[in-house]
Amino acid sequence: MPSPSSASLPLARLLAHTADALAAVRGGRSLTDVLAAVPPEARAGTQALSFETLRRLGAAQAVRARLAPKAPPPEVDALLTVALALLWPPEHYAPHVLVDEAVKAVRRRKPQAAGFVNAVLRRFGRERDQLVADLQRDPVAAFSHPAWWIERVRQDWPEAWQPLLRAANERPPMTLRVNARRGDAAGYVQRLADEAGLAARAIGPHAVLLEQPAPVTQLPGFAQGDVSVQDLSAQRAAPLLLGVGVPGIGPLPAGARVLDACAAPGGKTAHLLELADLELTALDADPQRLQRVDETLQRIGAKATLKAADGRRVADWHDGTLFDAILLDAPCSASGVVRRHPDVRWLRRPTDIAALVKTQAELLDALWPLLKPGGRLLYATCSLFKAEGALQVDAFLQRLGGSAARLDPASPGHLLPLADNDSPADVPPGDGFYYALLHKP
Structure with missing residues (x-):
């Protein structure tokens, strides 16, 4: 739960910050943006409580509606919902402590509501087992x-919908990517033990799995670009596009001209440049997010041409020279990474998916003509939804028709965040992703 840096803060204060974060997410704001405005000394603790709240929000909202059918004022409802989420089993605080601290928090904001909050929380404590059992019949709860x-x-x-939904509420592993120009996984595991006292194990040549998550400030060589944080599924993009260690896919020539479309925040951009010498253009429609790409590249000591432009509006940014390879990490629902971003499920709306699918199709159609004959395009999304993965690529191939493109049989397709028989038992699953490697004849 709250990190050591916030352990000295009163729980009531952290609950108040968490309630503000929940209210902001309910209002459509990203949790990442909200947390950036939390005082530094309270940020880690607020993030931990916010993540737990959002992972249990369906249950907390359902039990609040059951115990208090008439919704209280929004600021009171947010505090009450946070407390109910944290009291949902398994609880992380002694129930009497959490109730007392929640009442303190609401008393400072709405003194007249303190008795109401106290009564609801104590009733939940008395009836919790029955309420939990009853609400298991409500899928949202x-x-x-x-x-x-x-x-x-x-x-x-x-065949897997229930395990997928349960997995989305688990805490994700923390996986690192060792800069291939600076070392390998085995060497960095030893370095973690020697310099930081952190336990980890190597997964392949450059991936490292930490036994317990740690701040990047504790990772030896992070500031110097020796290592980056990147999920196992995301680490598959660069080797696939470059043909590094992937049977049946030839490597790109040195100095190949590569486009990383929708490049921000730059993790895959950096990985490409760690693995190969490329003439790389990093494109993103958001200038502020493109700044994060620049910061990432500076940290690892790599260079690329950065362009702030919409990939669909080719005339605004393209110089007419074709690319040997294109990575299209397309905007998507992020339904495959809700373990890391539990607010996403509550921010998305059903209509968002159709709009995202349309954008993905437009990007595919706009970027494919920029590929040289014999070139390759890797389409990627961090989504579980087939409309953004297999169905999107099927529709694209049908639009092209004939032999205008070939789907490489080495394409992973949909990667689900579930353990499977092909993975070692001690390696947790990566995030949900979709990959399709397309070749132009």
Whole structure:
């Protein structure tokens, strides 16, 4: 739960910050943006409590509606919902402590509501077992996702929808990518032990799995670009595009001209440049997010041409020279990374998916003509939804028709964040992703 840096702060204060974060997410703001405005000394603790709250929000909202059918004022409702989420089993605080601190928090903001909050929370404590059992029959409460999201996952993955929804509420592993120009996984595991006292294990030549998550400030050589934080599934993009260690896919020539479309925040951009000498253009429609790409490249000591432009508006940014390879990490629902961003499920709306699918299709159609004959395009999304993965690529191939493109059989397709028989038992699953490697004849 709250990190050591925030352990000395009163719990009531952290609950108040968490309630503000929940209210902001309910109002449509990203949790990442909200946390950036929290006082530094309270940020880590607020993040930890916010993540737990959002992973249990469906249940907390359902039990609040059961115990208090008439919704209290928004600021009171947010505090009450946070407390109910943190009291939902398994609880992380002694119930009497959490109730007392929640009452303190609400008393400072709405003194007249303190008695109401105290009564609701204590009633939940008395009736918790029965309420938890009853609400397991409500999918939104049981899985803590919006109903439309649950139905889409169920339709796309009828044999695995319940494990997928449960997995989305688990804490994700922290995986590192060792800069291939600076070392390897085995060497960095030893360095972690010697210099930071951190336990980890190597997964392949350049991936390292930490036994416990740690701040990047504790990672030896992070500031110097020796290592980066990147999920295992995301680490598959650069080797796939470059043909590094992937049977049947030839490597790109040295100095190949590569486009990283939708490049921000730059993790895959950096990985490409760590693995090969490239003439790389990093493109993103958001100038502020493109700044993060620049910061990442400066940290690892790599260079690329950065352009702030919409990839669909080719005339605004393209100089007419074709690319040997294109990485299209397209805007998507982020439904595959909700373990790391639990606010996403509550921010998305059903209509967002159709709009995202349209944008993805427009990007594919705009960028494919920029590829040389014999070139390759890797289409990627961090989504579980087939509309943003297999169905999107199928529709693209049908639009092209004939033999205008070939889907490489080495394409991973949909990667689900579930353990499978192909993975070692001690390696947790990566995030949900989709990959399709397309070749132009």
